[in-house]
Amino acid sequence: MKKLILLTFSITLIFICSCDDTATTGGTLTDPFNIGGGGGGTGTVTITISSRTGQQGETIFSGTPSAAVTLSVLTVSVPAQQYTESFNFDGTTVVSANVTEDLVQYPANSGVARGQQWTFQFQGTLASNGQAYNVTSNYTIP
Numbered sequence: 798m799k800k801l802i803l804l805t806f807s808i809t810l811i812f813i814c815s816c817d818d819t820a821t822t823g824g825t826l827t828d829p830f831n832i833g834g835g836g837g838g839t840g841t842v843t844i845t846i847s848s849r850t851g852q853q854g855e856t857i858f859s860g861t862p863s864a865a866v867t868l869s870v871l872t873v874s875v876p877a878q879q880y881t882e883s884f885n886f887d888g889t890t891v892v893s894a895n896v897t898e899d900l901v902q903y904p905a906n907s908g909v910a911r912g913q914q915w916t917f918q919f920q921g922t923l924a925s926n927g928q929a930y931n932v933t934s935n936y937t938i939p
Contacts, residue, residue: 841928842866844919846936847897854905860917860934861897865924868892872918873901878908891924913938 842864851857858873869888874881884901892898900917903909919932 841923842930842932844917844932844934846915846917846934848936848938851902856903856905856907856909856938857899858901858903858915858917858936859897859899860892860919862892862894865894866892866919866921866930867924868919868921870918870920871900872920874916874918875913876916877914886921888921909938911938 842862844863844866845861847859847861849857849859867888867890868886870883870885872881872883915936915938917934917936919930919934922929
């Protein structure tokens, strides 16, 4: 399945200007099965967040849904940094249940740091019946 990765110049500028980059996620992979992560849901689906550091030092955030879903809008925020950004997806690509997919990527030295508390709000539909969902997942970078 096609990876859903987004990278924007504005993200880099926002994080460089507003985040403390004295600590980074390092060069280690995190466990995609909820170590340091969190999941939230509406009762019909939960989405567990994970992160890892790529070969170029970038931070890649991924999501693992508990049910097959499509994704229309992802809103990412770091409340302590007053940072919020939304990403639009096609709303038709199905992400299978319990399959981890990359969602968004931030370049090395962009200010992503250990201990930051992130919020991911997902909007889309369940693949099985087209029911809309709106899920918020909290994640603290290990």
